[in-house]
Amino acid sequence: MTKFKLEYIWLDGYEPVPNLRGKTQIKAFDSFPTLEQLPIWGFDGSSTKQAEGGSSDCMLKPIRHFPDPARKDGILVLCEVMMPDGVTPHASNKRATILDDEGAWFGFEQEYFFYKDGRPLGFPAQGYPPPQGPYYCGAGFSAVGSVARKIVDEHLDLCLEAGINHEGINAEVAKGQWEFQIFGKGSKRAADEMWMARYLLQRLCEKYEIDVEYHCKPLGDTDWNGSGMHANFSTDYMRTTGGKPYFEKLMAAFDKNLMDHIAVYGPDNDKRLTGKHETAPWNKFSYGVADRGASIRVPHSFVKNDYKGYLEDRRPNSQGDPYQIASQILKTIAEAEAGTGSSLSEAEAAA
Incomplete structure (x- = not known):
């Protein structure tokens, strides 16, 4: 034993x-x-x-x-x-x-800040470091410091060894800001693994005496990026059938349910979704091909493949609950897929 x-x-x-x-x-x-x-x-x-x-x-x-x-x-x-x-x-x-469907795939992009002594890791004791520019996917001490990469690499290894579907890491736009990505099939599975990955990161940071700051706009109304948890999503119907009429119907459903999405996409999102720093205003829905400033970013591959594939909702924020985020996305998709015979629309009807 x-x-x-x-x-x-x-x-x-x-x-x-x-x-x-x-x-x-x-x-x-x-x-x-x-x-x-x-x-x-x-x-x-x-x-x-x-x-x-x-x-x-x-x-x-x-x-x-x-x-x-x-x-x-x-x-x-x-x-x-x-x-x-x-x-x-x-x-x-x-x-x-929450609404769940194994045919619904989610890829969450979790952004966050490392914090030390009440400030982002690498910030001077007073004032700010040089402006954003060199930090995104940066390398070298001046860009990422001496400890952050050690933490994110160790976190990556812990997730993989635990069997969590961790898909990648990168330094983000602001100093002290990083991102990791989690993928899962089914809203519950994807959200489960995001919560577990968060737990492993927070527990790991204890030994480095560093905190993880998930607030979506920790630096307030400054010229520094906030943190999101962009949600890449698809359903079996989106991947295999799709089509432009379906896509337009789907975007109309997202527009109609704008406030339902904002209600569960994380608190203080109005401070982050301002129309600046590659965000869409929180109270206005938009979509665009390769547009990082839209509510929904449409990949070029989606359009080229006869409107089949995945889409990215850029509005969920870094402190949002992935269970509620994924469920709300699925509810809206089910509305658009009603009458198509898709497994998701049937799951919504059963619920």
């Missing part, structure tokens, strides 16, 4: 942005356990804004598990929060109720 370190990880009840929480228990198994072997486990919901002190029990239901490469015999256990009966989803459990 091997004693495994089970790190149970969940999202708390803080609003508008939940925090990642984790605690460990030790369980013995003959070999690496299956998901079904992992027990439901309780926690004090009064300490996470998920219960009152007089009735504080909440339950953690394992829904995905990954090997923990940072711990000997470690397992990362992603959980949904349930009520004390272990069956009813807690109100904060957004994953339990």
